[in-house]
Each structure stands twice: as C-alpha cells, then as structure tokens.
Amino acid sequence: MPILSKRCVPLLLADAVLLANVALGFKLNLHTRPATAPLTRRCTMDSISFRTEVHIPTWPQHSQLGYADSFFLLGSCFSDNIGTRLSNAKFQTSINPSHGLLFSPLSAAAALDRMVSGVFYEEDAEGMLVFSEGKGLWSSLEHHSCFSSTSRKDCLRGMNAALAKGREDLLSASCIFITLGTAWVFRHRESGKDVANCHKLPGYSFDRRIVSVDEIAQALHRSLSNMLRANPNARVLLTVSPVRHWRDGAVENSRSKAHLLAGAHAAIDSLRAAGVGEGEVDGGPGRVAYFPSYEIVNDDLRDYRFFESDMIHPNGVAVDYIWDKLTGAMFSDDAMRTMQEVQKVVQGTEHRPFNPKSDAHQKFLRKQLLKVDNLERKYPGLKLDDERGFFQAQVLEPVAASAH
Structure with missing residues (x-):
C-alpha cells in the first residue's frame, strides 16, 4: 500500500469535503447563505453549453439560391464533396471541369484566368507539358493526372476540350464555390512556374515554397475581378478546406491554413474596396463572400469521430453537417422543399x-x-x-x- 505524504492529507480531506457537499446537493451552502443574498448564477444544464457552434447568418430572401441557379465548383477534393451533394440533389453542377483537382490558390487563380481568356494550349503548353519516362505518359503540370495520356496530341486535345467546357460552365454559373487546400506549392525549375501537380517527377525538378498572404490575395483579386467582369451575374463563395495536409507536418499545415485564411479575407476586402465584391445594402452577402468550412470542422465539430480512418479527411457525417449549414443559410425555402x-x-x-x-x-x-x-x-x-x-x-x- 503506498505511503501518503503529510502534504497529501489536507488535499484528500478537502476533496472528501467537496464530494460530501456535492452529494448533499450543496445543502450546507444553501442553509448558511443569508436570506437576502441574491442568486447571481443558477447552475443548470440549460445554462451550460458543451459546444462552440459556428453560426452562419441567413441570406436575405432575394439573395438565396435555388433550382434556377447553376453551380461551378473549383479547387481541392472538398469541392468534390460539396459538388457531389449538389449533383445528387439534381442542381445544375459543374465540378472542376477544366483542370481537375487543384489545391493551391495560385493554381485555382491560374485556372480561372485561363477559362476567362479562353486561350487554348499550344503544342508545348507553355512549357507545362512533360513526359514521364517511368509511366510513359504525357502530363500537364497545370492539370490533374486524369488528363495524362500516352499521346501528346491526345493530352492537349483533352486539355483544350475541358477548357472549352469549363469556360462555358464558368461564364454561365450563378454561384462559384472555390476551395483553397494548401499554401505550399512546388516551382518547376526548368520553366520557373508554380505547378498544380508534380506527376511524381523526380524531386530535383522542383523547389518547394509556401505562398505568402500577399501573393494569395493578389492572385485571387486579379482572377476574381476578371471573372466577375466576364460573368456579371455570378457570386463567389471562398472557403478553406478542412482537410489536413498532414504530410507537411502539424506546424506546416497550420502555417498553410493561416496563409489561406488571411489571403482569402484580404482578397475579399480588396475586392469590396474596389467595388467588385461589395456587400448589398440590405445586409446580403455581396458578390464575394467567405464560407467557414474550415471553422465548422475545427471549432464546431472538433472530434475524431467526424474524420475518416486516416484522421485527416472529414467523414460523410461531417460533410453532411457542413452541407446542412450551407443550404440552411443560403438556399431558399422553395429549394429546400424541392430538394x-x-x-x-x-x-x-x-x-x-x-x-x-x-x-x-x-x-x-x-x-x-x-x-x-x-x-x-x-x-x-x-x-x-x-x-x-x-x-x-x-x-x-x-x-x-x-x-x-
């Protein structure tokens, strides 16, 4: 049996008294309190909150979304998560049609610029078309691997066909949802350009760096300004993906998300200051707004049971919760009934x-x-x-x- 020190005895006695008071329902305190003493705080379950819920203001009725709207989603795999739910609900939906999955804000901005300009890729795709000896595939450093092909011409043909489709969908969309995944990017040494995908080329072909907040804000400001001029009926929702990029490490992932959050909000502020994404006089969201996907998962749900087995990707329950938050705040009552x-x-x-x-x-x-x-x-x-x-x-x- 362990021997208790003299210092431990008073602590144990104090704990025993505390437990006795709890068991008696604090009778001692209630009986000794003067009759005139006010009850400043009532300790009930109703007064205790066990959550830090993220509340999203409901959009004004005339700004709400519905089945007359078309949706364009661009960015990381979280765009796929939301886009799939829109598609399953039979909304007009286009998910990463032009370049495939894009994780960095610079890649997303470049894709928007390319779709707005409508300029097709030429024979060398501006130095972005590379051949992998190991895989025997031609790939574009600006595109996802789903565009890769054994034939250079087929690869280019697929890229340009997707570009035409993406431009058509983008310029006709009424709501554009952009998900930013990571601020870490790879720069191709030969071309000197930041890439969207390394396609498992040798590591010595690239330099890794983190994009600054100013770079993110400027790239998004430029591309969104051009896009909103080309599509004056569109509204943009920017969000930061709640998916952790754990291969970068805990600290580097946090740095990345911090840059994305600050860059996204700086872009929104600058667009509104320039009169491009300003808010509506009735308190509406304006043409450019932020949706807190990252905050919902990390500050509201923040529990391992809301993640896949890899502990990195939000699971279906978490994405459904975000989906409910999004539709509840931004979709009309008629759209909800129709869904x-x-x-x-x-x-x-x-x-x-x-x-x-x-x-x-x-x-x-x-x-x-x-x-x-x-x-x-x-x-x-x-x-x-x-x-x-x-x-x-x-x-x-x-x-x-x-x-x-």
Missing part, C-alpha cells in the same frame, strides 16, 4: 418490388413518372433523365413522354 421532393424520386429508384408486374408496382412507377414530369416542368434546369429512364423501363405499357 426533399427530388430526394424521394431518387430514393424511388432504390425500390425493389417482389412482383414488378403487380398493379401496385405499376401504379408506383406511373406516380413517380408524374413527379418527374411536374418537377422538370416547374424547373427547366432540373434534369431527371436517369430516374425517368429507370421508371419507364419497368412500365409494362409504354408511357408517352410529356413535353417537359
């Missing part, structure tokens, strides 16, 4: 009847097709072709296609 109707139609494709030829199932199919017709008639931009085809394929008697 529920669309979800029911999509879920209808998962229905597996015991007897596909039964009257009950045939009635169900026709009812679903009627819902599809009504939704597409109400929202011309809403496309439910896959769902329509699924239901029509099971109808015993052909259903005439309506003009939707």
Whole structure:
C-alpha cells in the first residue's frame, strides 16, 4: 500500500469535503447563505453549453439560391464533396471541369484566368507539358493526372476540350464555390512556374515554397475581378478546406491554413474596396463572400469521430453537417422543399418490388413518372433523365413522354 505524504492529507480531506457537499446537493451552502443574498448564477444544464457552434447568418430572401441557379465548383477534393451533394440533389453542377483537382490558390487563380481568356494550349503548353519516362505518359503540370495520356496530341486535345467546357460552365454559373487546400506549392525549375501537380517527377525538378498572404490575395483579386467582369451575374463563395495536409507536418499545415485564411479575407476586402465584391445594402452577402468550412470542422465539430480512418479527411457525417449549414443559410425555402421532393424520386429508384408486374408496382412507377414530369416542368434546369429512364423501363405499357 503506498505511503501518503503529510502534504497529501489536507488535499484528500478537502476533496472528501467537496464530494460530501456535492452529494448533499450543496445543502450546507444553501442553509448558511443569508436570506437576502441574491442568486447571481443558477447552475443548470440549460445554462451550460458543451459546444462552440459556428453560426452562419441567413441570406436575405432575394439573395438565396435555388433550382434556377447553376453551380461551378473549383479547387481541392472538398469541392468534390460539396459538388457531389449538389449533383445528387439534381442542381445544375459543374465540378472542376477544366483542370481537375487543384489545391493551391495560385493554381485555382491560374485556372480561372485561363477559362476567362479562353486561350487554348499550344503544342508545348507553355512549357507545362512533360513526359514521364517511368509511366510513359504525357502530363500537364497545370492539370490533374486524369488528363495524362500516352499521346501528346491526345493530352492537349483533352486539355483544350475541358477548357472549352469549363469556360462555358464558368461564364454561365450563378454561384462559384472555390476551395483553397494548401499554401505550399512546388516551382518547376526548368520553366520557373508554380505547378498544380508534380506527376511524381523526380524531386530535383522542383523547389518547394509556401505562398505568402500577399501573393494569395493578389492572385485571387486579379482572377476574381476578371471573372466577375466576364460573368456579371455570378457570386463567389471562398472557403478553406478542412482537410489536413498532414504530410507537411502539424506546424506546416497550420502555417498553410493561416496563409489561406488571411489571403482569402484580404482578397475579399480588396475586392469590396474596389467595388467588385461589395456587400448589398440590405445586409446580403455581396458578390464575394467567405464560407467557414474550415471553422465548422475545427471549432464546431472538433472530434475524431467526424474524420475518416486516416484522421485527416472529414467523414460523410461531417460533410453532411457542413452541407446542412450551407443550404440552411443560403438556399431558399422553395429549394429546400424541392430538394426533399427530388430526394424521394431518387430514393424511388432504390425500390425493389417482389412482383414488378403487380398493379401496385405499376401504379408506383406511373406516380413517380408524374413527379418527374411536374418537377422538370416547374424547373427547366432540373434534369431527371436517369430516374425517368429507370421508371419507364419497368412500365409494362409504354408511357408517352410529356413535353417537359
């Protein structure tokens, strides 16, 4: 049995008294308090908060988003997370169409500049087209590896086709969602340019550096100014990805995120000062705003159970929570109701009847097709072709296609 020092005894006695008071419901304190003494603080569960929730102001009704809007998402894999949910809800959605995943703000800004200008890539792609001997592939240092090809011409053809598609989607989008992933970039020694992807080329081909806050702010200011002039109906949401870039190390990841946060807000401030992204007189978000994805995960959720097994990527529950925050603040009531109707139609494709030829199932199919017709008639931009085809394929008697 351990021997207790004399210094420990008073502490143990004090703990015992404290526990006794708790067990008695603080009766001693209540009985000895003067009758006139006010209760300055009532200790109840209702007065205790166990969270630091991130609250997002609701957009004014006329600024809210809906099924008449089209969405363009650019940046890191978190853009894919949000874009997939928009696409699943059947919004008009374009996700990283021109360059694939982009993680640095400089790469995102360069992609925006290229799409706005519409200038196609020439034979050498300005020194950005490289050949990997090990993989036998041509790749662009400005693009994701999904554009790589064994043929130089095919690689260029794919890049330019994607550029044309991206430009079309960007200039027609009403909401542009840009996710910044990391401030660490690699500079190609031969061309002297910062790259979007190293394509596993030898390490001696690159120098690694962190982009300064001023560089980020200036690049975003320039590209967003040009883009908003080319698409005067667009609004931009900037966000910092909550995904940790742990290979950089804890400190370097924090430095990176700090640069991204400061750079994004500096760009927003400078755009508003220049009259490009100013706020609306009724308290609306303006044409350029910040969405706190990073803060929601790290200051609100901040628990390992909201991450994938790698402890780096937010899991589906976390992304769903962010999605609910985004739609709850920025989407109209009509859009929220329509999303529920669309979800029911999509879920209808998962229905597996015991007897596909039964009257009950045939009635169900026709009812679903009627819902599809009504939704597409109400929202011309809403496309439910896959769902329509699924239901029509099971109808015993052909259903005439309506003009939707």
